[in-house]
Amino acid sequence: MNIDEIFDFTSFTIDREPHIVLDPQVCVSCDNRSCTNCCPARCYTWSGEEQKMTFVHDGCLECGTCYVVCHKNAFTRWRYPRGGFGVAYRMT
Template sequence: MNVDEIFDVTSFHIDREPHIVLDTTVCVGCDQRGCTNSCPARCYTWSEEDQKMTFVYDGCLECGTCYVVCRQDAFTRWSYPRGGFGVSFRMT
């Protein structure tokens, strides 16, 4: 399977409680914004015009890349979703 085919069979069980909480005010001081370039699900979007980071957790692939590349310690919470929630990969 190629990547597009994998994403076609990926499903999400969205929890009303986010498993990742980001203090977006901290992102204003970041000059790299590695999360916008490294997140494979494109959950992070920086608006140059508004000087604002937008984060949407409901498409998160739970890989942890954002947590590793963030140099500003912008996360007030980063955990995996509660049981029964989050991403489900089906590889067949």
């Protein structure tokens, strides 16, 4: 089974507005950045070159992992998407 494909099999209704917002300064000073390996949807990417954390809300499974593993509380916002938006499981 191909990793890159696994994320394409979940449906989403994407909101313009992200439901999770990071304070980029906090991520720069983080000694751990476990969000990047723990997130099951590969939403967090750290660029060493740019010293920047990128979070993409489109593919977020709303699982809660980042909220639990981030010990720096880097979130200026962490809420669930507005009603009707976000991940839409069909079966599972």
